[in-house]
Amino acid sequence: MTDNKGTPATRAKNKYNAANYDRLYPYVPKGRKAVYEAAAKATGHTLNEYIMIALDEKVERDTKTTEA
Template identity: 55%
Template sequence: MPDTRNNGNSRPSTRAKNKNNSKNYDRLYPFVKKGGKEEIKRAAAAAEENLNEYIVSSIYQRMEREGRSHMAPPGELEDSQVD
């Protein structure tokens, strides 16, 4: 299996995307039980969204229902370069 770690030999476009993402986005690492990711991916596909869009919009919808949302709604967020 090839080594997929970043060894400093990444393409300029990848470095630019990573730089933009690190400057403009916070990373979250949600953990789900085995099989949960595939279930969420199917739900996202049914909603015609990618996995990130589905998760982020779900979070903001809940925050809005709970009266806690102080950020731009998901439709106003730029798409991340990361999926």
């Protein structure tokens, strides 16, 4: 059975995203999202970019700490 929800363009985008991206669903306390969005905007990034940069920096720091 095929899923015919949405327009063909939407289905194509969803198919591409499913093949090329993993999804994360972080939950944050009420009110923190606005803080994170403002911080991201102040740096000229989207919230998604800001989170990815923060995660990459944290992984890099942790990797250096465990290697030392």
